[in-house]
Amino acid sequence: MTHAPVVDVLKGKYAVGEQVTVKGWVRTRRDSKAGLSFVALHDGSCFDPVQVIALNSLSNYQDVQRLTAGCAIAVVGSVKESQGQGQALEIEASTIDVVGWVENPDTYPMAAKRHSIEFLREYAHLRPRTNVIGAVTRVRNCLSQAIHRFFHERGYYWISTPILTASDTEGAGEMFRVSTLDMMNIPRTDKGDVDYSQDFFGKETYLTVSGQLNVETYCNAMSKVYTFGPTFRAENSNTSRHLAEFWMIEPEVAFADLADVAQLAEDMLKYVCKAVLEERADDMAFFAQRINKDVINRLEKLVKSDFVRMDYTDAIEILKASGKQFEFPVDWGVDLSSEHERYLAEEHVGAPIIMQNYPKDIKAFYMRLNDDGKTVAAMDILAPGIGEIIGGSQREERLDVFDERLEKMGLDKEDYSWYRDLRRYGTVPHAGFGLGFERLVAYVTGMQNVRDVIPFPRTPGNASF
Amino acid sequence: MTHAPVVDVLKGKYAVGEQVTVKGWVRTRRDSKAGLSFVALHDGSCFDPVQVIALNSLSNYQDVQRLTAGCAIAVVGSVKESQGQGQALEIEASTIDVVGWVENPDTYPMAAKRHSIEFLREYAHLRPRTNVIGAVTRVRNCLSQAIHRFFHERGYYWISTPILTASDTEGAGEMFRVSTLDMMNIPRTDKGDVDYSQDFFGKETYLTVSGQLNVETYCNAMSKVYTFGPTFRAENSNTSRHLAEFWMIEPEVAFADLADVAQLAEDMLKYVCKAVLEERADDMAFFAQRINKDVINRLEKLVKSDFVRMDYTDAIEILKASGKQFEFPVDWGVDLSSEHERYLAEEHVGAPIIMQNYPKDIKAFYMRLNDDGKTVAAMDILAPGIGEIIGGSQREERLDVFDERLEKMGLDKEDYSWYRDLRRYGTVPHAGFGLGFERLVAYVTGMQNVRDVIPFPRTPGNASF
Numbered sequence: 001m002t003h004a005p006v007v008d009v010l011k012g013k014y015a016v017g018e019q020v021t022v023k024g025w026v027r028t029r030r031d032s033k034a035g036l037s038f039v040a041l042h043d044g045s046c047f048d049p050v051q052v053i054a055l056n057s058l059s060n061y062q063d064v065q066r067l068t069a070g071c072a073i074a075v076v077g078s079v080k081e082s083q084g085q086g087q088a089l090e091i092e093a094s095t096i097d098v099v100g101w102v103e104n105p106d107t108y109p110m111a112a113k114r115h116s117i118e119f120l121r122e123y124a125h126l127r128p129r130t131n132v133i134g135a136v137t138r139v140r141n142c143l144s145q146a147i148h149r150f151f152h153e154r155g156y157y158w159i160s161t162p163i164l165t166a167s168d169t170e171g172a173g174e175m176f177r178v179s180t181l182d183m184m185n186i187p188r189t190d191k192g193d194v195d196y197s198q199d200f201f202g203k204e205t206y207l208t209v210s211g212q213l214n215v216e217t218y219c220n221a222m223s224k225v226y227t228f229g230p231t232f233r234a235e236n237s238n239t240s241r242h243l244a245e246f247w248m249i250e251p252e253v254a255f256a257d258l259a260d261v262a263q264l265a266e267d268m269l270k271y272v273c274k275a276v277l278e279e280r281a282d283d284m285a286f287f288a289q290r291i292n293k294d295v296i297n298r299l300e301k302l303v304k305s306d307f308v309r310m311d312y313t314d315a316i317e318i319l320k321a322s323g324k325q326f327e328f329p330v331d332w333g334v335d336l337s338s339e340h341e342r343y344l345a346e347e348h349v350g351a352p353i354i355m356q357n358y359p360k361d362i363k364a365f366y367m368r369l370n371d372d373g374k375t376v377a378a379m380d381i382l383a384p385g386i387g388e389i390i391g392g393s394q395r396e397e398r399l400d401v402f403d404e405r406l407e408k409m410g411l412d413k414e415d416y417s418w419y420r421d422l423r424r425y426g427t428v429p430h431a432g433f434g435l436g437f438e439r440l441v442a443y444v445t446g447m448q449n450v451r452d453v454i455p456f457p458r459t460p461g462n463a464s465f
Numbered sequence: 466m467t468h469a470p471v472v473d474v475l476k477g478k479y480a481v482g483e484q485v486t487v488k489g490w491v492r493t494r495r496d497s498k499a500g501l502s503f504v505a506l507h508d509g510s511c512f513d514p515v516q517v518i519a520l521n522s523l524s525n526y527q528d529v530q531r532l533t534a535g536c537a538i539a540v541v542g543s544v545k546e547s548q549g550q551g552q553a554l555e556i557e558a559s560t561i562d563v564v565g566w567v568e569n570p571d572t573y574p575m576a577a578k579r580h581s582i583e584f585l586r587e588y589a590h591l592r593p594r595t596n597v598i599g600a601v602t603r604v605r606n607c608l609s610q611a612i613h614r615f616f617h618e619r620g621y622y623w624i625s626t627p628i629l630t631a632s633d634t635e636g637a638g639e640m641f642r643v644s645t646l647d648m649m650n651i652p653r654t655d656k657g658d659v660d661y662s663q664d665f666f667g668k669e670t671y672l673t674v675s676g677q678l679n680v681e682t683y684c685n686a687m688s689k690v691y692t693f694g695p696t697f698r699a700e701n702s703n704t705s706r707h708l709a710e711f712w713m714i715e716p717e718v719a720f721a722d723l724a725d726v727a728q729l730a731e732d733m734l735k736y737v738c739k740a741v742l743e744e745r746a747d748d749m750a751f752f753a754q755r756i757n758k759d760v761i762n763r764l765e766k767l768v769k770s771d772f773v774r775m776d777y778t779d780a781i782e783i784l785k786a787s788g789k790q791f792e793f794p795v796d797w798g799v800d801l802s803s804e805h806e807r808y809l810a811e812e813h814v815g816a817p818i819i820m821q822n823y824p825k826d827i828k829a830f831y832m833r834l835n836d837d838g839k840t841v842a843a844m845d846i847l848a849p850g851i852g853e854i855i856g857g858s859q860r861e862e863r864l865d866v867f868d869e870r871l872e873k874m875g876l877d878k879e880d881y882s883w884y885r886d887l888r889r890y891g892t893v894p895h896a897g898f899g900l901g902f903e904r905l906v907a908y909v910t911g912m913q914n915v916r917d918v919i920p921f922p923r924t925p926g927n928a929s930f
Binding site for chain 2: 023103110124125129151158159160167183195207220234247255336401422426454460
């Protein structure tokens, strides 16, 4: 492990003339009539490969001339200033060892040509070798590191809320069941129901759809907390924005109201976008060139912009006055659809919007009732170019108001006993939000489909690899 | 959100005489005959609470005298040098607002007294309010941040390998099934089997037991990668070391052999233990005082020690020559049991051991066969006081050797087609390891049971909250 990452060579960490070893995979090979070959060697450490000059004086030059995309090689050579275009430094090889050949270059799925993004999805185990998925991987990592750093610097604790849950409090219809029962021989109770008392956990168990209720318990002790983990929806949605398995970030803050977490969300989005602009300029240049030419520009704008706070009630008026024909009619009380959100964020405001105070009847039971008795302290952040990227709320911390809400919604107090305990013992105003990580990665990179920003996407009918 | 975290007040970020607002929960209250009360206010930002002086001149002093453990309060006051013992700074309150009372202090489960750790487990939603679980939470967070930082600084990318998997390649017997089929009406095929083609993913699907095979695909493109995510075992193990849901860290390195990842593991363990010693001295002092008096000492020793490399074959000789009576007999070819590991790490060496080159028949199919034809390039790290904490190996990168191994083990090549592709297209030596995060947290804090170092433990018969 004494070899040098390509990024270090290209960034000039080694002096011209210095000997280095690099190891990686061949992207391209070009033979010159002058009796030498140019081999682009890639190791994932940055977007660009390093150019290796292979002179025909190499003892295994015949092997070098057989190198194709995907072959693994180890190169010892000296750093040189490059004569060619496109790079400042290159390596003149003194030895090139072929570590691993490509079995049949003609049928190698990742041969050096453009592949459709749908084709790459079929080869999720090989697609990280491509420019586009390599770049996505580095940006995804950058965002994840920046998120942890953002919260850590501000005194937040990462809490790993459970993946397996026996609470179906957020809508069992869209949940995956987890079981070890013998499917060929399901045990039954006397009444004929499934006897989950014989299951691994002694009751019916699901995959979590959100860590929020659980993380509120830690918020009410540690003050500032966040989750960053996988969540699941058994929704039969075959869209470019939905995955059955995706990662969520859910901060939760004690002694905080909706305005506080709206500001936190704005600060966080700016912080992580800035990190990508600063740390992944190489990958972003590629996305701007090949995926969406606006992608750097819109990040720079987001970092500099002031997010616009807007009340739902005002948004309805704006939509009504817009003179636009929307597919879904606009009236106070309706949920905003994607066409409404896009009009507001892209046409009316032209900047991210923090939409606040939605009608209580279209929002979840745990959101705090506003003094008007009609709306709750909920917010969505709508970004131009992608729509809703964050949803959050202040939580109902008043036990009597909470219980009344449960009753009106026909929910059973008993099912929420531990959640209610937080309101019985030293209750405090608190608020939080949820950010779908893949939607963020898609937004930042300009990738159109969340299936291409997670290594192995899970969607209806697909859990390959 | 303009209030100050307690840690900032105690660390002297505010000058004596300066006005601050603090918000949190009451730990204790003590009334003095001199007509004032001392209220210990805790907000989770550090181990210690801040002492608040409440004079009887406060307009709501009667309320102050009713404060009990767990009540939420907001205090405005000025920073003072403390006259009492135990803290350098305190706050003299000008106002104390009671934000949330405790409904019935006599029955509040987290009243200010010592609780057994088993009792606390029954109240997983309230236990972060205790000293011990608060300290565990901060150390757990510190370790998690340090792990991400360690890998990020070294150019590793975090890869989120899938939680849902249709591959049962690591032993389906211990896996949880994930399904949306109607359990009261399981669809059958013509042959009478369960018709998983009607399930959400169109085939039988499980929760992952390891991200390793998946992350190898990214390693073979990006060179240095790691996972940090939840993994699952449907093992009916009711021990202090097993959870059905736990978090794992799995780095994977291209162009690396066993010695390289052994060094990486040693470096990582030292780095994260050092981070805890430096950043969480307050919590570690508590663990040393109340949980295990050796806990700081052994971390300091680990950071300074050189891990001892030892071959399995040599270990067997040492155990045989020890003159010890072991419950499980020692002979070349047997798996080491916990008594053997403890003897070696605690008595024979007295430092962490990196045990290497195990018999191939007791190790997994993907581990690289050594030249002796009998052993594989596998390692376990055994730490005094806890036993095995890391397991890793060099992976078999040679397709012909791999295929032969599959055949001898009666495994079907077809089931490993994408994994085999990595050996067909530019294969390289690579290696990695797995670290069970909860075992690490337990080791660092001295906590005896992994159920107390994860917020909501899942074990056979228990998925509460």
